[in-house]
Amino acid sequence: MTTTRTVLAGIAIVSTAALVSGCSAKGSSSASGGDGVKTDFGVSGTTLTVAALTDQTGPYAALGTTLAQGNQLYFDQRNADGGICGYTVKVEVRDHGNDVQKAVSQFAELEPDILGFTQLLGSPQVNALKQDIDGKAIPTFVASWSSDFLGDDAIPITGTIYPYDIINGLSALAEEGTISTGSAIGHVHLPGDYGENALKGSVFYAEKKGMEVVDIAVEPTATDYSAQVQQLVDAKVDAIVVSGTPPQLAGIVSGTSALGLKVPVLTQGPAFGPALLDTAAGGEIADRVRVVLSYLPFGAEGSEEAATVADAYTAAFPDGLPTIFVNYGYATASVFGQALDAACDTGDLTRKGVVDALRGLSDVSTGIFAPQSFRDPSASASSQSVLLTIDKAVAGALVIERDFFQDDLVKEYAE
Numbered sequence: 001m002t003t004t005r006t007v008l009a010g011i012a013i014v015s016t017a018a019l020v021s022g023c024s025a026k027g028s029s030s031a032s033g034g035d036g037v038k039t040d041f042g043v044s045g046t047t048l049t050v051a052a053l054t055d056q057t058g059p060y061a062a063l064g065t066t067l068a069q070g071n072q073l074y075f076d077q078r079n080a081d082g083g084i085c086g087y088t089v090k091v092e093v094r095d096h097g098n099d100v101q102k103a104v105s106q107f108a109e110l111e112p113d114i115l116g117f118t119q120l121l122g123s124p125q126v127n128a129l130k131q132d133i134d135g136k137a138i139p140t141f142v143a144s145w146s147s148d149f150l151g152d153d154a155i156p157i158t159g160t161i162y163p164y165d166i167i168n169g170l171s172a173l174a175e176e177g178t179i180s181t182g183s184a185i186g187h188v189h190l191p192g193d194y195g196e197n198a199l200k201g202s203v204f205y206a207e208k209k210g211m212e213v214v215d216i217a218v219e220p221t222a223t224d225y226s227a228q229v230q231q232l233v234d235a236k237v238d239a240i241v242v243s244g245t246p247p248q249l250a251g252i253v254s255g256t257s258a259l260g261l262k263v264p265v266l267t268q269g270p271a272f273g274p275a276l277l278d279t280a281a282g283g284e285i286a287d288r289v290r291v292v293l294s295y296l297p298f299g300a301e302g303s304e305e306a307a308t309v310a311d312a313y314t315a316a317f318p319d320g321l322p323t324i325f326v327n328y329g330y331a332t333a334s335v336f337g338q339a340l341d342a343a344c345d346t347g348d349l350t351r352k353g354v355v356d357a358l359r360g361l362s363d364v365s366t367g368i369f370a371p372q373s374f375r376d377p378s379a380s381a382s383s384q385s386v387l388l389t390i391d392k393a394v395a396g397a398l399v400i401e402r403d404f405f406q407d408d409l410v411k412e413y414a415e
Contacts, residue, residue: 037347039350040350040351041111041138041350041351043349046083046088047089047090048084048088048089048115048340048349049091049113050089050090050117051094051110051116051117052067052068052093052117052118052120053103053110053121054067054121054143055096056095058097058099060121060245060270062275062321063121063269063323064121066322066323066329067119067326067329068329069313069316070309070313070325070327070331070332070333071091071093071333072091072316073316074329075118075333075337076316077312078337084337084341084344085341085349092110094106094109096125100125100128103125103128103129111132116138116139116141116354117139117140117141118141119141119143120140120141120142121142124192126142126155133155137153137351138351139154139156139355141336142156143328143332144157144193145160145161145197146161146193146194147197149193150378150379150380151377151378152377153359156335156358156377157380157381158332158369159293159294159295159369159381160293160294160383161197162194163200164294164385164406164410165198165201165268166202166266166292167409167410168384168385168387168405168407169241169290169385170201170202170239170266171205171407172402172405173239173264178238181209182211182212183211183238183239184214184235184236184237185239185241186213186214186216186231186235186240187202187213187214187216187240187242188218188228188240188242188244188248189216189241189243190219190220190245191217191219191220195243195244199213202241204413222248224251225252229251229255233260237263239263239265240252240256241265241266243270244270246275246276248271249289250279250285251281252265253284253289257288263288266289266292267291268292272398274321274322274323274396277390277392286391289390290389290401291387291390292385292386292387293324293388294369294382294384294385295324295327295328295368295369296327296368297327297386297388297398297399297400298313298322298324298396298398299395300399301400302400303367303368305366306327306367310322324396324398326396328368331367331369334366334368335358338361338364339358339361339374342357342361345357358374359377361374362375369382370382383406383411385405387401387405388400
């Protein structure tokens with residue numbers, strides 16, 4: 001494995017000594033603490049408050065629920081080990097159900113009383129709130145890997161942007177001989193910053209390798225995928241990429257299988273959930289689909305960090321249904337935690353102080369992502385991906401086929 005291992009003590013991720021180095025309990029918000037540490041929003045008494053705006057009832061419910069659980073798990077462990085800069089961290093979670101207007105209202109409710117967002121799920125939601133986030137320099141970790149959000153100091157993307165993941169994933173299909181010069185790749189995608197951004201990776205790779213991309217859009221509200229399936233069949237594609245919702249992945253796989261087009265399918269984290277394996281399409285999904293993303297799956301074999309997170313998750317959520325997003329939520333919260341630690345060390349826990357501290361971090365280790373750098377807001381924090389296969393017998397249903405890797409074409413990619 002190419003990740004740098006985080007030192008663990010029991011289930012705590014950072015030692016007590018590291019947590020409280022130069023820090024103690026601070027004063028109220030909008031003031032300086034007793035030892036001179038500046039604060040503004042989200043710090044009151046001995047509590048530091050952050051928030052998660054997520055989807056727990058919409059099309060990404062399984063993703064958003066387990067992502068929020070991962071966020072909470074990290075901060076619970078930090079609190080058990082002394083808190084951050086002497087503060088107990090409180091996570092306020094709101095379910096926007098993938099409704100943009102609801103997210104805007106929840107943001108307005110939360111914003112005056114929080115330091116930042118450990119999760120903001122959904123590209124449409126990010127776009128609707130971006131101006132406010134920028135204007136108030138609110139540190140906001142977006143649950144998106146769209147390169148469209150690069151270049152913003154206050155909006156970090158943890159992991160690898162969509163185009164890089166797609167380039168890496170297609171390179172793996174080429175190495176195994178699934179696609180080659182002259183091949184047709186069908187890319188079924190949502191409109192907007194998720195699907196269209198991922199499509200850029202397919203188009204770039206195909207142009208470099210002499211392949212064709214069959215560009216097939218699907219609306220978020222679609223429930224009938226017969227037209228998209230027929231396009232794939234008519235084009236006689238050699239591989240399919242799906243950048244959509246879990247129901248859309250199931251519809252494309254089952255539809256193409258029914259018409260005899262049983263080519264490999266590559267998808268990304270937002271489109272896969274273990275619950276799909278219990279649907280009528282479950283068998284075909286298990287046989288044909290692989291997932292490419294920038295962090296280790298739940299309980300990844302050979303990773304001490306992933307095993308520790310899985311054990312802690314099982315203890316905290318005994319009735320939980322884990323997905324890959326437990327790890328993503330946990331590791332993203334870890335990056336936020338490291339930024340808060342760095343801000344504490346500089347004596348500035350204001351929003352701007354935290355953003356500045358984050359943008360000073362390089363070679364950031366979580367044990368779940370590949371090492372990341374946040375110093376250049378215009379660059380992807382990571383450029384490596386993992387390729388996963390489906391195994392219903394394991395928790396989270398995904399196992400590593402290929403550990404962190406990067407295709408040479410990633411270096412050539414430019415917006």
